[in-house]
Amino acid sequence: MGEQKGLTIQGNMATALGAKLSRPDVIPAYPITPSTLFPEKISEYIADGELDASMIRVESEHSAMSACIGASASGARACTASASQGIALMHEMLFIAAGMRLPIVMAVGNRALSAPINIWADHQDSISSRDSGWLQFYAEKNQEGLDLMILAFRIAEDERVLLPAMVGIDGFVLTHTVEGVKAPAQEDVDDFLPPYEPPHGKLDPEEPMTFGSLGTPEYYQELKYDQTQAMENTPEIIDEIFDEFEERFGREYNRITPYKCEDADIILLTMGSMSGTARAAVDEMREEGEKVGLAKLTVFRPFPGDLLKEIAGDADGLAVVDRNISPGFGGAVFAESAGTFINENRSPLMKNFIVGLGGREIFKRNFKEMYEKTKEAVEAGEVKKPVEWINMDEDVMR
Amino acid sequence: MMSENEEKELLASGHRMCAGCGEGTAMRAILKEAGPNSIATVATGCLEVTTTAYPQTAWEIPLIHAAFENAASVASGIEAALKQMDKKGETNILSFAGDGGTFDIGFQALSGMFERKHNVTHICLDNEAYMNTGIQRCSSTPYGASTTTSPSGKESIGEDRPKKPIARIAGAHDIPYAATATIAYIDDLKKKVNKALKADGPAFLHVFAPCPTGWRHGSDDTIELARLAVETGVFVLWEAEDGEICDIKITKKPKERKPVKEYLKKQRRFAHLTEEHIEKIQKEVDEKCEQYGF
Known part of the structure; x- marks a missing residue:
């Protein structure tokens, strides 16, 4: 070598x-x-x-x-x-x-x-x-x-x-x-x-x-x-x-890499550079006692549904973070994740978060917000709003 | 003049072209002249559809069809690959497209291939409309022709724009060889194929190939019409060597030009034209021939 x-x-x-x-x-x-x-x-x-x-x-x-x-x-x-x-x-x-x-x-x-x-x-x-x-x-x-x-x-x-x-x-x-x-x-x-x-x-x-x-x-x-x-x-x-x-x-690659997922109630599913920020957010939330984990997608096609089921199958909530949008439905990773669990006896509740479009920054606080929103849905036992856009500027929206 | 490839058919019979298709005649001669040490790309169109239906192929040389607008770009990739991978540079690389795939949708890719000086011969098989999709006009369709998207009618003469002078535009890229040819003069066509392939760099060949289905003429009139196009001056045979586009050589000059009417009247796509229209077309042909010096 x-x-x-x-x-x-x-x-x-x-x-x-x-x-x-x-x-x-x-x-x-x-x-x-x-x-x-x-x-x-x-x-x-x-x-x-x-x-x-x-x-x-x-x-x-x-x-x-x-x-x-x-x-x-x-x-x-x-x-x-x-x-x-x-x-x-x-x-x-x-x-x-x-x-x-x-x-x-x-x-x-x-x-x-x-x-x-x-x-x-x-x-x-x-x-x-x-x-x-x-x-x-x-x-x-x-x-x-x-x-x-x-x-x-x-x-x-x-x-x-x-x-x-x-x-x-x-x-x-x-x-x-x-x-x-x-x-x-x-x-x-x-x-x-x-x-x-x-x-x-x-x-x-x-x-x-x-x-x-x-x-x-x-x-x-x-x-x-x-x-x-x-x-x-x-x-x-x-x-x-x-x-x-x-x-x-000497460098490990996985189609999906889990991080602190074993005992996690809620898992964030991310792809690309945002995963580093998400990992830092998970660490901070863990210190505060939250049972949260991160699953990082490295391979999107073929979609690693087999691994996603292994990693997130026992979790209560899955927060799917998409840096893309299919108008009329939601993010692509969300659609694929939902499809992955469709015939399973047990599935985490899923929420989809649209973030970071056109270079909008993604902060640790955004992942914490996604976690909180997913936790609320888990506690309520239902997902009222499956797709939410995160880090929107209210001033621009007006 | 019998070339060594004369015996071998490189476009197998049993393809699905229409009876009397000018492209078939052209392809037979072109591939014989190119010989087996050739690789071809073909744009989507009549030639591709009629010769490549899976699991059969009429091609006895390697062929790749990718899409409509990019025969010249695919050929660029092949040429670069062969050059890079230490081939001796003896393999001919041919890029085939119809008039739509050359004059219109494939023009950007063609211009790029010329500009980058790939050693590729692009051959346009011109039947003057989108024939594969059902006789729609394109920028090769001549003035006065009735097509399914430029139909003649009470308010319409049919196609109301002149044909784009594609070979002159190709030649203007300062490529080492540009020429026009037709299936009525096979020796002339083969000679030009040979020169195009021998040229050191990109070459362009505009091959006029009548279409009985689209022009609505008898399938036994294909060669006759190709000849009449030259004899009337409607299609001028020329070549420009070494990038000398301002100094083109007329390769077939009719001794006495026949009236365009003889060419037009054999085709039902021109059947609606009045004497007045025909006079106008004659005048335009006269002016063009004068430009070409005859």
């Missing part, structure tokens, strides 16, 4: 470094705030001779994903980075990448969607591509952004998976924030992540194949079933690869 190098870097630099250590062949990218530093760093690595790869400076995000698809189908390891409107623009191609089972990896600088235009953090961009068939990972801190990039390639390229993956780091809160990280040695990453060789063929004149066929009603549903099965078989493969990563690099 080579020594892990300590660095103090911004989130985008961490995901770019994770990508570099994964030795991508082709990186088509288009700049968009707040993920711009990713293509900048990749360009710099190439310019300085530190990375032997081809960067395509495409004219749009749609073409970025299209070129990733062409490169990946040719047998190249392809990755890109984007955010917000960029992910919305490439939405069409996300489904096509997944449908062709191409293990493309994308670093996402999670950002709100227009209108009004807003460059700051929330999860609406990647959450809105939930159904595209991509694996979705969310980082709490820069170290996770770096590690999850390497893990994403390894998981995506596993012959039992072959699905594209995105790694989300919150816009500005992580993308532009400097934190200490440990960078694995190149030879150790090479050992963990062998070169990509498509197991089922590629665009090769020696063995011609057609990619992206017309799927008529006689075939389409079965092909989609196959693709969905691949996603559904993924959790145990992710666990296996997370375990191997921990053995090699």
